[in-house]
Amino acid sequence: MKVRSFKKNAIGYAFISPWLLGFLVFTAGPFLVSVYLSFTRYDIVSAPVWVGWANYHKLLTGDPLFWKSLGITFKYALVAVPVGIVAGVGLALLLNLEIRGISVYRTVFYVPSIVPVVATSVIFVWLLNPQIGLVNGLLRWFGIVGPAWLQDTKWAFWSLVFMSLWGVGGSMIIYLAGLKDIPAALYEAAIIDGAGAWQRTRHVTLPMITPVIFFNLIMGVIGAFQYFTQAYVMTLGGPEDSTHFYALYLFNRAWRYLDMGYASAMAWILFVIVMVFTILIFRTHKRWVHYGN
Amino acid sequence: METDSARHGKRRGAIAVWASFILAVIGIVIIFALPGPPPRKYPDREPVRMWHMWTAEWKDVVEKICDRFNESQTKYELIPLSAPGAAADSKFLLSVAGGDPPDVMAQWNQVIPKWADSNLLLPLDSLMTPEEWTVFQQKAYPAVKKIGMYKGHLYGVTTGLNIWACYCRLDYLREAGLDAERFPDTLEGLVEWGQLLHKFDKAGHLTRMGFMPTWFAMYAPAFGGGFYDWTNGRILINTPENLNALSYLVEQRKKLGFENVVRFESGLTIGIGNADWPFIRGSYAIVVDGQWRVEQLAKYAPEVEYVTKPIPPPKGGVPHFGWINGNFMIIPKGAKQAAGAWEFIKFWSGLSEPERAAEFYTWGGWLPLNADIANAPIYREYVRRHPQFQTFLDVLPSENVQPTPPVPFQVYLWDRITQADDSAMRGTLAPQEALARLEREIAREIASRKEFGYAD
Numbered sequence: 113m114k115v116r117s118f119k120k121n122a123i124g125y126a127f128i129s130p131w132l133l134g135f136l137v138f139t140a141g142p143f144l145v146s147v148y149l150s151f152t153r154y155d156i157v158s159a160p161v162w163v164g165w166a167n168y169h170k171l172l173t174g175d176p177l178f179w180k181s182l183g184i185t186f187k188y189a190l191v192a193v194p195v196g197i198v199a200g201v202g203l204a205l206l207l208n209l210e211i212r213g214i215s216v217y218r219t220v221f222y223v224p225s226i227v228p229v230v231a232t233s234v235i236f237v238w239l240l241n242p243q244i245g246l247v248n249g250l251l252r253w254f255g256i257v258g259p260a261w262l263q264d265t266k267w268a269f270w271s272l273v274f275m276s277l278w279g280v281g282g283s284m285i286i287y288l289a290g291l292k293d294i295p296a297a298l299y300e301a302a303i304i305d306g307a308g309a310w311q312r313t314r315h316v317t318l319p320m321i322t323p324v325i326f327f328n329l330i331m332g333v334i335g336a337f338q339y340f341t342q343a344y345v346m347t348l349g350g351p352e353d354s355t356h357f358y359a360l361y362l363f364n365r366a367w368r369y370l371d372m373g374y375a376s377a378m379a380w381i382l383f384v385i386v387m388v389f390t391i392l393i394f395r396t397h398k399r400w401v402h403y404g405n
Numbered sequence: 406m407e408t409d410s411a412r413h414g415k416r417r418g419a420i421a422v423w424a425s426f427i428l429a430v431i432g433i434v435i436i437f438a439l440p441g442p443p444p445r446k447y448p449d450r451e452p453v454r455m456w457h458m459w460t461a462e463w464k465d466v467v468e469k470i471c472d473r474f475n476e477s478q479t480k481y482e483l484i485p486l487s488a489p490g491a492a493a494d495s496k497f498l499l500s501v502a503g504g505d506p507p508d509v510m511a512q513w514n515q516v517i518p519k520w521a522d523s524n525l526l527l528p529l530d531s532l533m534t535p536e537e538w539t540v541f542q543q544k545a546y547p548a549v550k551k552i553g554m555y556k557g558h559l560y561g562v563t564t565g566l567n568i569w570a571c572y573c574r575l576d577y578l579r580e581a582g583l584d585a586e587r588f589p590d591t592l593e594g595l596v597e598w599g600q601l602l603h604k605f606d607k608a609g610h611l612t613r614m615g616f617m618p619t620w621f622a623m624y625a626p627a628f629g630g631g632f633y634d635w636t637n638g639r640i641l642i643n644t645p646e647n648l649n650a651l652s653y654l655v656e657q658r659k660k661l662g663f664e665n666v667v668r669f670e671s672g673l674t675i676g677i678g679n680a681d682w683p684f685i686r687g688s689y690a691i692v693v694d695g696q697w698r699v700e701q702l703a704k705y706a707p708e709v710e711y712v713t714k715p716i717p718p719p720k721g722g723v724p725h726f727g728w729i730n731g732n733f734m735i736i737p738k739g740a741k742q743a744a745g746a747w748e749f750i751k752f753w754s755g756l757s758e759p760e761r762a763a764e765f766y767t768w769g770g771w772l773p774l775n776a777d778i779a780n781a782p783i784y785r786e787y788v789r790r791h792p793q794f795q796t797f798l799d800v801l802p803s804e805n806v807q808p809t810p811p812v813p814f815q816v817y818l819w820d821r822i823t824q825a826d827d828s829a830m831r832g833t834l835a836p837q838e839a840l841a842r843l844e845r846e847i848a849r850e851i852a853s854r855k856e857f858g859y860a861d
Contacts, residue, residue, distance in 0.1 A: 153857045153858065153859075155523045156498050156499070156501075156502050157498065157501050157502050157523055157524070157525050158523055158524060161858060163857055163858070166856060166857060170853050170856075174849060174853060175849075176846075241671065241672060242668050242671050242672055243668070243669075243671065243672020243673075244672055257608075260664075260667050260668050260671050261671075262671075263667050263668075263670070263671035264667065265831060265833065350824075350827065351827055351831065352824065352827055352828050352831065352833055353824065364820075367494065367495050367498075368816050368817075368820075369519075369814065369816055369817050370498070370519055370523065
């Protein structure tokens with residue numbers, strides 16, 4: 113019996129061995145090595161030199177840009193994630209209506225989320241151009257002089273938050289699947305009890321999709337802390353460091369300043385932050401996530 | 406009992422599966438049918454692999470130079486590879502770390518001090534004969550040495566320098582009653598011209614910039630400042646000269662309004678190599694830009710009447726000043742064919758035969774590394790065809806054109822200088838505050854490097 117079971121498992125492992133090998137070599141290995149590197153001075157080509165806690169000490173006590181980039185990233189997570197959830201749920205509710213041509217609407221709202229981020233970023237650079245961009249062009253129609261968006265220290269960060277809504281179709285489709293999964297009997301019972309449309313949304317729909325919201329919240333928080341591509345393509349951290357996100361600073365330290373040890377320490381601090389937030393969200397989930405039982 | 410619709414459904418499913426399979430097979434065939442790298446032209450010679458970052462029309466120029474080298478050779482074959490974009494540096498670093506670097510790389514990023522400090526580059530003087538070293542030291546323009554040398558060794562030989570000067574639209578000057586022949590000899594005079602040339606819409610928004618000095622690193626040397634004491638090898642930040650320079654630039658921007666200028670500039674396209682340069686489109690009457698625009702103007706906008714002039718110094722300032730950078734060749738440690746790479750560097754740069762190399766410089770509209778090349782008949786013919794190029798050649802030998810200081814944290818220093826410039830020019834920080842912050846940041850970086858055991 114045991115031999116047969118072992119054989120069966122071995123065959124399974126053999127099938128997934130290419131992935132396992134890739135995971136060990138390209139993910140788990142570098143992950144563990146980066147712990148060591150975070151305690152070294154390392155520029156890729158020379159051998160790492162052990163510096164103890166110096167990288168962490170410098171990060172926490174002697175690097176204002178570290179704190180600034182961390183603050184910007186926190187702010188982004190705090191704003192863009194809830195905004196993305198509200199927009200995603202709202203859109204899914206609208207696209208859950210049984211109206212003519214709904215599949216077309218669903219496709220239209222989903223498609224932007226599969227456009228490569230770099231392409232989207234380049235398009236938004238043009239859309240947000242203060243002189244010839246579409247956004248300010250539309251505002252001009254209403255007699256409003258739009259801001260300089262990405263070139264304005266006060267607006268650059270909010271431009272990126274605004275742009276994040278462009279990709280909301282990805283989470284919208286998951287919310288929609290969640291909405292489709294709600295048993296019709298719950299709505300029927302609510303109607304019999306005299307619940308109106310708002311009450312049904314408030315007391316049936318939203319509680320029933322909380323597992324999906326929970327999932328998107330976790331993914332959103334992780335994504336927000338790793339926010340990089342848009343800032344790299346659109347602003348390079350400017351103007352005046354107003355979009356200097358943590359991951360961008362980490363990249364600069366690693367590849368522009370060749371400070372891999374320091375960047376590894378930054379990566380580990382980021383990992384701890386993401387883990388803490390994920391655990392905190394998990395801790396709270398019993399209070400607000402309903403699994404329908 | 407199977408219904409008709411179920412049968413149709415099954416058939417549709419089968420068709421979809423087969424269609425996907427056929428598409429996948431076609432896709433795989435196409436991928437494998439794509440042409441691989443071309444076979445080597447001279448397989449019996451020693452291969453010299455060069456990486457460069459040029460693309461499009463520039464790549465063709467580079468390949469033409471490589472072909473010329475190969476035709477001139479019996480021993481080496483130069484094999485160029487374009488590795489464009491920001492990824493080129495990381496690819497290079499990983500190739501060195503992996504023990505399989507190219508033999509030579511053409512660069513323009515600010516990498517020499519850092520890479521040399523990390524023991525990544527081969528000192529080119531170790532490959533030079535004493536005669537070659539003497540000729541280089543005697544003849545190379547000061548900026549060439551400043552860009553290529555680090556701690557007394559030569560790590561990069563320039564194959565094209567970038568210098569900035571004023572481009573003036575003659576039609577706009579005429580319109581304002583100004584004569585290019587009586588071009589101001591002071592920066593203050595040029596700013597006054599600029600005020601006559603600005604244009605605004607009804608709402609007071611700037612629609613054409615007459616002239617406004619901008620870019621701290623460009624103007625600091627004009628005020629006797631700069632970021633490096635080249636004699637004593639010391640970084641300079643918060644000096645009275647630099648403060649004067651930054652304060653002057655901020656004052657000029659204040660006159661036009663910070664917001665107005667930001668709005669105007671952000672509506673412009675400023676891609677190097679583009680035909681839609683705002684100067685061509687009439688957004689500037691006088692603008693400071695690099696020598697490569699001469700060639701572009703001839704190619705894309707021959708109808709634009711313009712002249713180039715050196716940026717005039719401020720009253721009491723130094724002439725022929727500015728920031729300079731360039732394209733240069735480096736050889737990584739671990740290069741398998743360093744001797745062949747050095748042959749190619751000499752060939753392209755003109756260290757071996759200036760007359761022959763002069764032609765290459767004309768293909769790219771590049772500024773040469775010494776006067777021998779600049780005075781070669783073929784280069785003089787190029788300048789005769791593009792007379793506005795002469796301005797840049799006049800500025801080139803000046804000691805007052807300065808590259809970014811050659812310190813191992815050069816990129817960080819550059820980033821923070823740019824940041825201080827930006828904060829001051831936007832009016833977020835007063836010039837003295839911006840410089841004080843910059844000085845603190847650099848002092849902190851130096852202190853931390855010492856703590857980490859770096860020599861400097």
